[in-house]
Amino acid sequence: MELDVRHLRVLCAIADTGSVRKAARQLGMSQPSLTTQLHRIERTVGGPLFTREQTGSRPTALGHSVLSRARPIIGEMAALVAAARHDAAGPRRRLRIGSVGSRATATWLRRVHSRLPETETTIQIDVSAIALLRMVAADQLDVAFVHESEGFPLRVPPGAEHRELIAREPQFVALAAGHPAAARPVVQLADLAGDAWMVDPTADHEYAALRRVLAGAGFDPRVVQVRDNATAAELVASGEAVRLCQPTSPPGPGTVLRPVHGDPFAVRLLLAWRPRAMSARALDALHADLRTAYIELARVNPAYLAWLLQHNRSLRHLLTRPGT
Template sequence: MELEFRHLRIVIAVADEGSITRAAAALKLSQPSLTSQLQRIERELGAPLFDRLRTGVAPTAFGRSVLAKARAVLHGMAALRGEALPAADRPIRLRLGGFPGSLLSVVVPRLVGLPGTTAVHTDPSTAALLAAVRGGRLDAAVVADVHGFEVPPLPGVHRAVVVPREPRFVALPARHPLAHRPVIALADLAGEHWIVDPHEDHGGTAPLRAACRAAGFDPVVAHEISDTSSTRDFVRTGQGVCLAQPTATEGPGLVVRPLVGDPVLRRIDLVWTQPCPISPARLHRAVADAYVELTGRNSGYARWWAEHGAVAGTPA
């Protein structure tokens, strides 16, 4: 069998969709037909392009190499013909993941000068981001691990610390009796209704429960909410409190305060696989610089950072 452009499009579609079923639908082919064609392509190339997983497919190391060449061929042919690539086919230089928040929005502008674009994917789960990097769905990701509740490393995924210590703050309604305090003791929040994100690792509760129990009480987890906007609305209207990123901005009806003794600490890491489309050292510097910029968004964190904050050196 001689490889043709349509075969390259098949390989790219399967990688982009992460599923043979979804790729078949996108290409308007039956699943058996696509599966058969993919098998013939793999036989022609002499090695599997994808690992078949319970949740879909992920490129093998060989598959990632073939994908890079396939995308280059298609993009080069489009340029030769003077064609504009469809939006979905425009070259993606870097697929970058991270936890929800402002950090990635500050990182991406620092990557100007890359050929192609940077595509961003967020997920509150470090385990999910690591799996996406390991499976080839992301090139790199910025992840957060709570001290004492670290997600185990995955083979083949490189990792470098960006911020060794980041305290978790607490978000309160502005009319809360403790909102006037510059720093709040966790023990003073016993009896509050807590809001957690169930998509975080450990269901969002394990580090919170451990810290609260060390402070002498069991937290009442009243709400499980996955999006930041809804969480802020629940806090603002007095329906609960939650742990918050220290870089989170305050707003009408809501304050974000440090906790005495920093009972919950995170570590911010950069993870990636090789080959990475951008130098990990350059990406690390971009993430570190962006993070430092964000430390001034909350006055309580600006003070904390001036006394305790630091970023780690770039990886070799």
Template sequence: MNLEVRHLRVVCAIADTGSVTKAASLLGLAQPAVTAQLQRIERALGGPLFERGRRGVTPTALGELVLTRARVVLPAMKGLQEDAARLAGHRVQPNQWRIGAVSGPILGGLMSRLADDGTQVLTHPSHWADNLAELTAAGKLDFCVVGVCGDTVPGAPDDGLVWREIAIDAVFVMLPESHLLADRWEIDLAELAGAQWASLPGDGCFGDCFAAACARAGFTPRAMYEMDFGNALDAVQAGHAVGLCKATFRRVDGIVTVPIAGAPLRWRHLLGWHPRGEAAAFGDVVLAHAVAAYAESAARNPHYLKWCEANPRFGPPPLPIA
């Protein structure tokens, strides 16, 4: 048997988890299959790679040698694959950038500003920030504009992407204009304990963050209706549900947006790119355009700007000093 990269991944997974069973779970394989593969690897290399004990497995001297080499080879192969994908997927036109984005207030204004600079934008929409991060790491996108509610960033820890913060949005409540709380300056989340909620699909931690905010307010929210943006608006307009939205949400007839007292939820807008990507040298330029696009969007909501005066950690970032 010839040793392959996938075999090195198996050896590293066993060493990192300390168990064949845990390695199988990490690799998404059946435990007998990993055991059989390890036996084939050991026969090919001429000896056992691990010693079994009560506390799991530990590498033998031969195992340590293989692990030392594997930890050099695997990152090198990953880098080779990324660079090859980036070269194979290079743009036909040098003034054409591929930008992926989740739903938000930034992409439209960013496209307009880049167009003024003579750059055409090819867009790739997605509900899932991790998907856009993966495509950017693989060289299939030049930039991605995503959002997260926590302090982490999308994608895998070792994907090598650069992330820059565009702005921090507050999360507001969407209500029908006829709602009893629609004319309030702020709403305590507890006042909506009995509400039916509508939400957009996505794979981030926002659902967990919302549930935690409700728990701090003393209640458990009812199960959400997950629906696309248009249907969510229809449900709110008809009074069947209330929703959550970014404070920069553009006004829609029949719907009002109201801040949540204490600002328990936030949305961080991020710009990501790969430092070895073809467009990486323009990262700061794109970031400046994205910040300007966000500020323009926020300015359409005077209520939000006034609210931000009392909550300065949200809203458009301060202008740079000339």
């Protein structure tokens, strides 16, 4: 008798379920039939593969050795069958999306999935807009949602192009609910002169943009570098530091978000794409999906909605129109 993939599946089923009886049920066989087949397999390999105990069946040393080789074979066979079925079904459209961290991303993806149900969509999240732009140019992504810190323009590499989504998005400040400035609807920079400021050292130009603004205001800020968002939220809530945040973000427990007077911190939101990856019509649709997702978030954030209605005339009619 020669072993084949069916026999290997029998061994894995017994090992995974812990008993011949449960494995037989899983495989749709009778227990006597599976027991007979197991004995044949054991005679072929030259020794017992499982010990039979009151609590079930456990692999012997030989069984572990055989299973360690059987599982990769079964996995490769499953991948082969899946790839063959994929090829037999014909080529499927795919869309590789990249994005910086943004609450708009999830809503954008839902809209894309709804509009393009037959398209295989993947998402790559990265804190670095520069890295995402490079991936677009290198044909690793088809489109990417990125932001550009004011005063630090992004260099879009050859092979990629970009379109503006929001010309100027103000960055709000997150601070502890017990902070003296938290009671004000709009925070002055001077209110935060004694605070430590938190930045993500992996985010493009975040630290440089922060120092540029604060130095211009005559501050020499204390800076705390934190990469983990959960830790950052705890530090803000405890009053250890303040941090800039997107105006569409919800406040975390024990924190409040406030606009900064004069909007000294801002970013430009862009949609970058690889022209060879899509038509102008497809890009227009993706841009519209993202814009609508972004507007949905702005509408449920009173402070940011008020800011947009005052400062962004191009979006004003969309922000006040139901169902956009």
